[in-house]
Amino acid sequence: MSSKEKTITIFYGxxxxxxxxxxxxxxxxxxxxxxxxxxxxxxxxxxxxxAEHKTYFQVIPMVERQCLPDxxxxxxxxxxxxxxxxxxxxxxxxxYLRTLLAEINRIASHLYGMGLHGVSIGSSTAYMWCFGLRExxxxxxxxxxxxxxxxxxxxxxxVRRDIPQGFSQDVxxxxxxxxxxxxxxxxxxxxxxxxxxxxEGVGVLPKEEAIKLGVVxxxxxxxxxxxxxxxxxxxxxxxxxxxxxxxKKEGDSYARLLVRVKEIEESIKIIRQVLKDLPDGSILHxxxxxxxxxxxxxxxxxxxxxxxxGVFATMKVPKGEGIGSVExxxxxxxxxxxxxxxxxxxRLKISTPSFRNLILFSxxxxxxxxxxxxxxxxxxxxxxxxxxx
Amino acid sequence: xxILSQILEIILNRSVIAAVIVPGVLTALVLVILIIWVxxxxxxxxxxRIGPLYVTRRLGGxxxxxxxxxxxxxxxxxxxxxxxxxxxxxxxxLLLLLxxxxxxxxxxxxxxxxxxxxxxxxxxxxxxxxxxxxxxxAGWASNNKFSYIGxxxxxxxxxxxxxxxxxxxxxxxxxxxTLDFIRIINSQEGFWGILLNPIAALSFFIxxxxxxxxxxxxxxxxxxxxxxxxxxxxxxxxxxxxMGANYFRLYVLSLVFTDVFLGGWLLPFKIPIPNFVxxxxxxxxxxxxxxxLRAVYPRYRIDQALVIxxxxxxxxxxxxxxxxxxLKGVGx
Numbered sequence: 001m002s003s004k005e006k007t008i009t010i011f012y013g014x015x016x017x018x019x020x021x022x023x024x025x026x027x028x029x030x031x032x033x034x035x036x037x038x039x040x041x042x043x044x045x046x047x048x049x050x051a052e053h054k055t056y057f058q059v060i061p062m063v064e065r066q067c068l069p070d071x072x073x074x075x076x077x078x079x080x081x082x083x084x085x086x087x088x089x090x091x092x093x094x095x096y097l098r099t100l101l102a103e104i105n106r107i108a109s110h111l112y113g114m115g116l117h118g119v120s121i122g123s124s125t126a127y128m129w130c131f132g133l134r135e136x137x138x139x140x141x142x143x144x145x146x147x148x149x150x151x152x153x154x155x156x157x158x159v160r161r162d163i164p165q166g167f168s169q170d171v172x173x174x175x176x177x178x179x180x181x182x183x184x185x186x187x188x189x190x191x192x193x194x195x196x197x198x199x200e201g202v203g204v205l206p207k208e209e210a211i212k213l214g215v216v217x218x219x220x221x222x223x224x225x226x227x228x229x230x231x232x233x234x235x236x237x238x239x240x241x242x243x244x245x246x247x248k249k250e251g252d253s254y255a256r257l258l259v260r261v262k263e264i265e266e267s268i269k270i271i272r273q274v275l276k277d278l279p280d281g282s283i284l285h286x287x288x289x290x291x292x293x294x295x296x297x298x299x300x301x302x303x304x305x306x307x308x309x310g311v312f313a314t315m316k317v318p319k320g321e322g323i324g325s326v327e328x329x330x331x332x333x334x335x336x337x338x339x340x341x342x343x344x345x346x347r348l349k350i351s352t353p354s355f356r357n358l359i360l361f362s363x364x365x366x367x368x369x370x371x372x373x374x375x376x377x378x379x380x381x382x383x384x385x386x387x388x389x
Numbered sequence: 390x391x392i393l394s395q396i397l398e399i400i401l402n403r404s405v406i407a408a409v410i411v412p413g414v415l416t417a418l419v420l421v422i423l424i425i426w427v428x429x430x431x432x433x434x435x436x437x438r439i440g441p442l443y444v445t446r447r448l449g450g451x452x453x454x455x456x457x458x459x460x461x462x463x464x465x466x467x468x469x470x471x472x473x474x475x476x477x478x479x480x481x482x483l484l485l486l487l488x489x490x491x492x493x494x495x496x497x498x499x500x501x502x503x504x505x506x507x508x509x510x511x512x513x514x515x516x517x518x519x520x521x522x523x524x525x526x527a528g529w530a531s532n533n534k535f536s537y538i539g540x541x542x543x544x545x546x547x548x549x550x551x552x553x554x555x556x557x558x559x560x561x562x563x564x565x566x567t568l569d570f571i572r573i574i575n576s577q578e579g580f581w582g583i584l585l586n587p588i589a590a591l592s593f594f595i596x597x598x599x600x601x602x603x604x605x606x607x608x609x610x611x612x613x614x615x616x617x618x619x620x621x622x623x624x625x626x627x628x629x630x631x632m633g634a635n636y637f638r639l640y641v642l643s644l645v646f647t648d649v650f651l652g653g654w655l656l657p658f659k660i661p662i663p664n665f666v667x668x669x670x671x672x673x674x675x676x677x678x679x680x681x682l683r684a685v686y687p688r689y690r691i692d693q694a695l696v697i698x699x700x701x702x703x704x705x706x707x708x709x710x711x712x713x714x715x716l717k718g719v720g721x
Contacts, residue, residue: 008534010538016616017616018612028534028538030541118687119613121613121688122605122607122688123686123687124432124436128438129437188685189687192685192686194687195687197689197690197693198690198693369691370538371611373614374613
């Protein structure tokens with residue numbers, strides 16, 4: 001640093017306790033950030049290219065792995081795109097079960113983000129409690145799908161498993177416990193005066209700018225735009241389900257936190273509705289049920305576990321394009337799948353919410369204190385592996 | 390024989406005992422090890438975890454900190470090439486010494502005091518004011534951007550908290566009309582300072598949290614912002630010393646808090662326990678309260694902490710001085 005320079009450049013990451021798998025290059029004058037330049041790509045794995053070398057079924061577990069806290073939505077969006085290509089739609093029961101898993105996963109994903117947001121402003125208790133609460137959701141997901149994080153639950157034409165016995169009671173028990181603990185979390189972290197002091201009025205994103213920059217998800221809704229893919233282009237069981245969209249006008253870090261809290265409450269409502277209204281019937285599309293040999297078919301209907309016949313592995317998909325869009329934990333997630341009639345995708349394009357919100361780094365982290373950098377960064381719930389793909 | 394008795398005389402001198410055992414080095418060391426364990430255990434309890442456990446499992450992992458200290462001792466100290474080596478190496482040692490130094494004028498009982506002086510309060514203030522400078526120097530000597538910002542933050546905080554730290558002590562000095570710790574404690578017979586002037590106690594306590602960078606004022610070494618603040622480049626035993634120094638400072642300030650606000654070794658009832666044990670026990674409770682806040686609060690931003698310091702606590706401390714003057718006026 002020569003004596004003429006007024007500012008210093010700080011590399012906030014990738015080896016920094018709060019940066020995640022990315023780097024923000026900050027230009028700092030004293031304790032004020034003048035400019036922030038996000039530098040991404042540290043966890044780029046080329047999922048889109050890899051998908052061109054795998055069969056349609058092998059792609060399912062792979063796409064989940066780009067965003068572990070939010071695996072179900074990636075799973076769902078890919079399968080929706082694939083189903084559009086195949087020209088099928090899952091039976092109603094499977095649609096409800098997809099919604100169930102998606103909402104369980106949404107709660108887990110939001111808690112993941114809130115926990116990291118908490119520890120970024122110094123509340124290690126919020127971090128531990130959020131991750132502890134997330135555990136309930138992981139347990140429920142495990143009971144439903146057999147896996148805690150990467151479920152591979154949603155498959156073309158339906159879901160892989162029916163709900164286990166006594167699942168509704170389990171869910172009710174865990175949800176009650178969950179709601180009680182959420183009230184504690186609210187007292188200790190969300191309504192804590194220090195939390196409010198740190199987050200209110202920090203990183204304000206006005207409505208017009210939010211629309212102009214094309215941001216998505218809770219970040220957009222916290223700026224007062226009522227946009228939710230579940231409402232705009234309903235998928236799975238959302239057309240039949242009654243829920244509210246959480247919207248806040250302020251557009252600051254605290255509003256983004258509150259929107260997530262409200263969405264968790266809505267998700268709990270949706271889970272209860274799904275379990276109440278769950279229709280009877282098959283969990284797999286009849287076209288695939290027909291393909292199963294009689295003994296396997298019997299097994300599937302009796303146990304509720306879907307076993308695929310070998311023909312699935314080399315399944316050829318008709319020529320065309322398919323688009324699946326869902327409201328993932330971090331916002332609108334779009335999968336664009338192009339098929340040339342082979343057993344492998346010709347091209348898979350993924351538009352992830354994290355990447356679409358990335359632009360906010362240079363817009364929001366400007367003329368703020370260094371201490372506000374983590375408070376803004378983690379309020380966006382930005383997940384580097386998801387953005388890098 | 391003559392030499393031996395002379396040596397014994399020196400060793401058994403009360404000042405030496407005060408410096409080495411109570412309230413000096415040994416007590417400080419034991420309390421610091423205990424308080425770090427208690428801090429981690431309390432935080433773990435609040436956060437639905439277990440905390441340190443595997444070292445001496447039966448005792449609840451109480452020796453974990455000893456194990457950590459040994460690890461700090463045996464790991465290789467690395468001095469980065471870009472640092473100002475002399476200052477870089479000197480700072481942790483200086484910091485540790487200076488953090489504990491103010492204890493020289495603070496008593497643990499009627500006779501257990503290293504330097505008996507009528508100007509104890511003043512001497513304490515003078516000695517306690519050196520440490521932040523060393524922290525700033527450590528930040529500067531590291532030649533790291535995070536350390537640099539951390540050092541500056543420490544400087545800003547210093548300007549804010551020192552004022553109300555001293556004013557709350559001024560309130561006490563006015564109230565009891567003396568700067569001598571022992572006379573202050575003896576004046577609290579039956580009625581502790583915290584009851585007489587709670588506002589001074591509050592502002593002193595908050596100043597204590599700020600100066601030892603406890604939550605919600607853990608600003609100079611905020612991990613998610615500037616890694617470890619002024620101590621980012623420190624490692625192995627040097628980091629161990631730096632970390633210990635912070636707790637030593639907490640111990641000294643808690644001891645002062647006990648002496649001036651909680652009546653030192655005085656209790657409302659008589660129990661057959663040595664005086665210094667009572668003082669140390671009270672000190673430990675004050676320390677526990679200070680470290681417990683970690684589990685409750687996030688941290689403030691630096692400008693907010695400065696605003697709190699100058700706009701809330703400075704008037705509050707002034708008010709405490711006024712209260713003392715008024716109390717003195719009505720003749721207590």
